[in-house]
Amino acid sequence: MRIGELSERTGTSRRMLRYYEEHGLIVAERCQNGYRDYPESTVDRVAQVRGLLDAGLPTRIIKQILPCLDTPRTIYFPDATPEMLAVLEQERDRMTDRIRCLTRNRDAIVEYLDVVCRTRSQAATC
Missing domain, CATH: 1.20.5 (Single alpha-helices involved in coiled-coils or other helix-helix interfaces)
Known part of the structure; x- marks a missing residue:
C-alpha cells in the first residue's frame, strides 16, 4: 500500500510515517517510480509504534524492542x-x-x- 493509504488507515500523518521509516521503525519497499510500498503488516506495526510512543518510550528504545514484538502488547525479548x-x-x-x-x-x-x-x-x- 502507498503512504497515503497507510496514513488514512492508521490515522498517522505522512510526515510521521516518513519519520518512523527514517528511524527504522517501519520499512517500505520502493517501486520503480520511487514511491513507497508498505506491506499490510505495517498497519499493525504503526499501531505498536504509536502505542509505545504514547507510553513515553523514546524511538531509540522502540527500535531495539520492535523486533521482539510478535503481536500487539506482547514483548518477547530472549536476549x-x-x-x-x-x-x-x-x-x-x-x-x-x-x-x-x-x-x-x-x-x-x-x-x-x-x-x-x-x-x-x-x-x-x-
Whole structure:
C-alpha cells in the first residue's frame, strides 16, 4: 500500500510515517517510480509504534524492542542485555512517576470541579 493509504488507515500523518521509516521503525519497499510500498503488516506495526510512543518510550528504545514484538502488547525479548533491562526499568520508573503526577493533577481538577458545581448548585437553589 502507498503512504497515503497507510496514513488514512492508521490515522498517522505522512510526515510521521516518513519519520518512523527514517528511524527504522517501519520499512517500505520502493517501486520503480520511487514511491513507497508498505506491506499490510505495517498497519499493525504503526499501531505498536504509536502505542509505545504514547507510553513515553523514546524511538531509540522502540527500535531495539520492535523486533521482539510478535503481536500487539506482547514483548518477547530472549536476549535482553543487562543494559537494555536497566534502560527499560528506568523508562518504567519514569512512566510510573508521570502516572502519579497525572493522577494527582486529575484528582485536583476533579476536586475543584466538585467544589465549583456544589457552589453553583447551592447558589441556584437560593
